Amino acid sequence: MTPPLVPEVKLRLAHEAVPLWQKTEEELGKMGLPPPFWAFAWAGGQALARHVLDNPELVRGRRVIDLASGSGLVGIAAMKAGAARVLAADIDGFSVEAIGINAETNGVSVDVTARDLLEQPAEACDVILVGDLFYEKGLAEKVFAWLEDAEARGILTLIGDPGRSYLPRKKLKKLSEYKVQVTRDLEDCEVKLTPVWRLTRSF
Numbered sequence: 001m002t003p004p005l006v007p008e009v010k011l012r013l014a015h016e017a018v019p020l021w022q023k024t025e026e027e028l029g030k031m032g033l034p035p036p037f038w039a040f041a042w043a044g045g046q047a048l049a050r051h052v053l054d055n056p057e058l059v060r061g062r063r064v065i066d067l068a069s070g071s072g073l074v075g076i077a078a079m080k081a082g083a084a085r086v087l088a089a090d091i092d093g094f095s096v097e098a099i100g101i102n103a104e105t106n107g108v109s110v111d112v113t114a115r116d117l118l119e120q121p122a123e124a125c126d127v128i129l130v131g132d133l134f135y136e137k138g139l140a141e142k143v144f145a146w147l148e149d150a151e152a153r154g155i156l157t158l159i160g161d162p163g164r165s166y167l168p169r170k171k172l173k174k175l176s177e178y179k180v181q182v183t184r185d186l187e188d189c190e191v192k193l194t195p196v197w198r199l200t201r202s203f
Contacts, residue, residue, distance in 0.1 A: 002183035003041035003073060006049045008080060011071050011102050014039035015183075024094070036066040037070045038095035042201070043180040044132025045070060047194035048079035048160030051176050052129070056081035058156070062126035065089060066135065072099035072110060072161070074129045079108035087111045087125070112202060118142055122150040131160040140166030147199055157199040172197035 001013045014020045020036050052059055053073070060082035065073030069088035072095075078086050088099045088110050096114050103110040121177075122128060128150055134140040147157045161167045162180065177195045 001047050001066075002201075003049070005083045006017055006041070006053065006073065006077060008039065008053060009073060009076050009102075010105050011041060011073060012039075012098065012105070013071065015077040021137050030093070031170060036094065037068075037091060038090070038098040039071065041073055041160035042132040043069060043182050043192040043194045044130075044160035044164075045073045046131075046180045047162070047176075047178040047196050048129055048131045048158060050178055051158070051196040052077045052081050056156070056195045059083040059127055063087075063124070064127045064129060065117070065122065065125045066110075067128060067130045069099055069112075070095055070131070070184055072112075074131050075099070075110050076106050078127075078129060079103075079110060081104065083127075085111065085124075087113060089113050090116065091116050091178055118146050120142060122146065122153075122155060127156045127158070128143070129158050129160075132162065132164065132200070134166060134167040136163040137166050139166075140168075144168055151199045159197045159199065161197065162194040167197075169197070171199065173200050174188060177190075 059078045061084050064078045064083045064086045066088045069090045075086040075088040099112045151157045175196045180192045180194045
């Protein structure tokens with residue numbers, strides 16, 4: 001399918017969250033697995049992918065990290081916008097497989113890793129893209145501290161977020177805003193107003 005806001009990108013997506021989640025637990029014989037984040041085009045990712053495609057100069061010829069990549073949507077969009085290299089990082093093994101499949105479907109090459117990049121300062125790159133990762137307090141604090149360190153070293157940091165509770169908006173500059181169609185399986189409404197933010201020391 002193509003995400004509603006990003007028709008340029010084709011992804012293997014799920015229609016419903018719960019049945020896929022249950023099937024994953026059944027086939028692996030494990031309970032309490034994380035939700036299948038990789039099987040959906042989340043609002044923050046869609047907005048960020050749209051922004052990158054509409055403003056390709058942000059990534060053209062640059063080395064990009066797509067943090068917590070999920071389906072690979074944002075990283076794939078960056079490659080389509082002319083990025084020199086994309087490292088799509090996600091600690092979920094299913095996501096790693098999904099990113100590879102989705103990148104191949106879109107005719108782009110994306111490097112993929114299951115390493116937790118937050119365990120050390122960001123590796124050499126020019127741009128970090130983060131879609132929809134501020135939904136838990138502890139995780140949000142860890143991610144933002146990592147991003148602040150990266151920004152202090154001159155790395156451009158962009159965040160797509162549909163109003164999650166733990167995004168420190170006072171430290172960000174809003175660049176754009178999109179109305180993103182989402183599934184009621186995952187959200188409390190059918191359209192999420194979703195800004196794209198830039199982390200900057202000036203704000």
